[in-house]
Amino acid sequence: MGTTYLASYSTLGFLLVLGVLVSIAAFAANRLLRTQAPSPAKQTTYECGLDPVGDGWAQMQIRYYVYAFLYALFAVESVFLFPWAVVYDRPGFGVTAAAEMGVFVAVLALGLAYAWRKGVLRWL
Amino acid sequence: MTTMVSADTLDISFPEVDYLALAPLLIVFGAACVGILLEAFLPRTRRYSAQLVLSVVGLVAALVTIVMNVGEDRPAFAMSDGSRVDAIVIDGPGLFLMGAIVAMGVIAVLLIAERRVSAGGAFVAHAAVAADSKADAAQARHPGATEVFPLTMFAIGGMMLFCVAGDLLTMFIALEAFSLPLYLLCGLARRRRLLSQEAAMKYFLLGAFASAFFIYGVALLYGYAGSVQLVDINAAIAASGNSQVLLLSGLAMLAVGLLFKAAAVPFHVWTPDVYTGAPTPVTALMAACTKVAAIGGLLRVFNVAFGNSGNPGGPSLAWDWRPILIAIAIATMVIGAILAVTQTDIKRLLAYSSIANAGYLLVGVIALGQALGATLFYLVAYGFTVLAAFAVVTLVRDSQGEATHLSRWAGLAKRSPRFAVIFTLLMLAFAGIPLTSGFAAKFAVFSSALEAGQTSLVIVGVLSSVILAFPYLKVVVLLWLSQPVEDAPAVSMPGFMTGTAVTVGVVFTVLLGLAPQVLLNIVDGAGQFLAK
Numbered sequence: 001m002g003t004t005y006l007a008s009y010s011t012l013g014f015l016l017v018l019g020v021l022v023s024i025a026a027f028a029a030n031r032l033l034r035t036q037a038p039s040p041a042k043q044t045t046y047e048c049g050l051d052p053v054g055d056g057w058a059q060m061q062i063r064y065y066v067y068a069f070l071y072a073l074f075a076v077e078s079v080f081l082f083p084w085a086v087v088y089d090r091p092g093f094g095v096t097a098a099a100e101m102g103v104f105v106a107v108l109a110l111g112l113a114y115a116w117r118k119g120v121l122r123w124l
Numbered sequence: 125m126t127t128m129v130s131a132d133t134l135d136i137s138f139p140e141v142d143y144l145a146l147a148p149l150l151i152v153f154g155a156a157c158v159g160i161l162l163e164a165f166l167p168r169t170r171r172y173s174a175q176l177v178l179s180v181v182g183l184v185a186a187l188v189t190i191v192m193n194v195g196e197d198r199p200a201f202a203m204s205d206g207s208r209v210d211a212i213v214i215d216g217p218g219l220f221l222m223g224a225i226v227a228m229g230v231i232a233v234l235l236i237a238e239r240r241v242s243a244g245g246a247f248v249a250h251a252a253v254a255a256d257s258k259a260d261a262a263q264a265r266h267p268g269a270t271e272v273f274p275l276t277m278f279a280i281g282g283m284m285l286f287c288v289a290g291d292l293l294t295m296f297i298a299l300e301a302f303s304l305p306l307y308l309l310c311g312l313a314r315r316r317r318l319l320s321q322e323a324a325m326k327y328f329l330l331g332a333f334a335s336a337f338f339i340y341g342v343a344l345l346y347g348y349a350g351s352v353q354l355v356d357i358n359a360a361i362a363a364s365g366n367s368q369v370l371l372l373s374g375l376a377m378l379a380v381g382l383l384f385k386a387a388a389v390p391f392h393v394w395t396p397d398v399y400t401g402a403p404t405p406v407t408a409l410m411a412a413c414t415k416v417a418a419i420g421g422l423l424r425v426f427n428v429a430f431g432n433s434g435n436p437g438g439p440s441l442a443w444d445w446r447p448i449l450i451a452i453a454i455a456t457m458v459i460g461a462i463l464a465v466t467q468t469d470i471k472r473l474l475a476y477s478s479i480a481n482a483g484y485l486l487v488g489v490i491a492l493g494q495a496l497g498a499t500l501f502y503l504v505a506y507g508f509t510v511l512a513a514f515a516v517v518t519l520v521r522d523s524q525g526e527a528t529h530l531s532r533w534a535g536l537a538k539r540s541p542r543f544a545v546i547f548t549l550l551m552l553a554f555a556g557i558p559l560t561s562g563f564a565a566k567f568a569v570f571s572s573a574l575e576a577g578q579t580s581l582v583i584v585g586v587l588s589s590v591i592l593a594f595p596y597l598k599v600v601v602l603l604w605l606s607q608p609v610e611d612a613p614a615v616s617m618p619g620f621m622t623g624t625a626v627t628v629g630v631v632f633t634v635l636l637g638l639a640p641q642v643l644l645n646i647v648d649g650a651g652q653f654l655a656k
Contacts, residue, residue: 092137097138114161117164
């Protein structure tokens with residue numbers, strides 16, 4: 001079983017190699033076929049047609065951590081809610097499953113309630 | 125591999141849950157959650173007493189339910205079709221480890237709650253305020269926030285879960301559940317803010333690194349065994365034809381994660397800095413409870429998954445990992461002991477002593493089932509002594525807060541003989557002098573290791589404890605025979621809570637030294653890990 005298990009990764013490895021080869025071929029073909037006429041405007045970073053502003057190493061405003069915090073809270077919640085929603089009405093689950101999910105959501109809500117009381121959710 | 129995700133696995137059934145077995149964990153985590161609610165909705169002035177009562181009552185209730193579970197020997201979840209769910213396994217050693225963590229946790233909570241020794245307690249409210257800024261100076265003037273209580277409860281709950289987790293994923297969650305609060309607690313010291321923040325940062329970065337090793341090891345072991353349950357991994361070692369590369373590299377990475385938490389050489393570099401920078405009550409919590417959890421996790425993993433306690437006489441991996449673990453144990457004992465000799469700060473000295481003690485505990489881990497009882501005994505004996513030692517450290521103060529430099533301790537016996545007697549007793553216990561718990565513990569571990577055939581380890585252990593006795597006795601000589609320095613620090617009168625912590629620690633140190641049989645009978649009665 002050991003060899004077959006690792007062998008199943010060979011498809012993935014083949015795909016990786018193929019992907020690298022295709023992009024190398026595309027860039028090589030581009031370089032061979034195109035004309036060379038550099039200008040300062042062409043050297044700037046492409047940013048959807050707008051002139052790029054500032055440096056790549058911009059500092060992030062630390063306040064955005066609130067978004068990360070809320071995202072983690074609700075993303076984790078939904079990761080568990082979706083599979084639960086598929087099975088909770090099956091025989092043998094019912095009230096217990098609903099109660100357990102209630103406990104889970106309540107624990108997450110606890111963190112949100114704490115953050116709200118401490119004023120984390122207020123945008124200063 | 126495709127069969128494992130076929131449609132029939134969607135036919136999930138509900139496990140039978142043994143709520144009494146889960147009760148200790150539910151109570152501690154529940155108390156932590158209620159603590160957050162109290163923090164959010166109670167007026168500031170009433171939080172401290174409410175949090176203290178909630179934490180202590182929660183831990184005592186958990187201890188009661190642990191005692192009610194004594195004698196149980198099964199997983200807490202049971203599937204109706206008979207398949208195993210080992211997420212949480214309630215067995216003798218697991219219950220003993222949980223009980224030890226909770227009992228020491230009560231003492232640690234008392235130390236954390238102490239507010240009479242230094243005004244407002246040892247903690248500030250915000251860990252991440254830039255050190256020595258205006259905001260930081262302002263928060264140092266206010267009494268500390270009471271978030272430390274729920275954080276401590278989460279940490280203690282995580283440590284308990286770590287000791288009874290029967291699969292590696294639950295173990296990882298428990299590892300994170302006790303590590304994350306500890307990182308934060310390390311950064312909350314009221315005095316020497318920058319040192320405290322540095323400690324928290326170092327502990328966090330290195331701890332996250334160790335967690336990554338742990339989870340990657342889990343992934344490789346899953347690749348090998350097709351399961352994360354310890355018993356399944358053990359069965360796969362006997363039967364599976366999968367590549368040993370996955371197994372051995374998975375085991376190595378898992379061991380790195382576990383040995384980091386146990387502070388074994390070469391994964392010990394964080395210990396001195398973190399133990400020094402963290403608030404002393406938190407250091408006490410880490411030295412006592414985290415040590416129990418880390419060694420408890422090592423014991424379970426190596427006994428159940430990589431030893432052959434479930435199937436004596438069957439094939440075992442022990443031949444593969446023992447030489448490496450023996451090398452690590454020897455390095456831990458020797459390097460911990462030698463570096464302890466050179467220390468000039470009492471907290472750093474205790475940190476290196478904690479590293480060396482991790483080495484003695486590893487001797488117990490390597491000897492597997494035969495030394496299990498002795499290792500459990502050692503954990504309790506060391507834990508209570510180290511709690512009392514750090515409690516005494518919080519009492520020696522000058523105008524700058526705790527005076528931890530050893531030169532400042534010179535001649536303290538002249539002014540505070542009672543304190544000096546207590547600290548001398550604790551130092552003698554660490555040094556392993558007969559009639560103290562330290563001697564009984566070392567004797568138990570070394571004699572069981574001898575029975576298990578680990579003669580070379582025992583020789584190194586005994587030699588390194590001779591080296592390690594030197595720094596302890598140096599402190600004793602310093603206390604009694606040196607001349608006091610100018611403006612020597614004073615020994616504060618302990619408040620009720622620190623007094624209790626010191627008393628309990630000293631009583632255990634003496635009691636386990638005079639009558640070790642009481643506890644040895646209990647650990648013998650705890651039996652072995654549930655491995656079948």
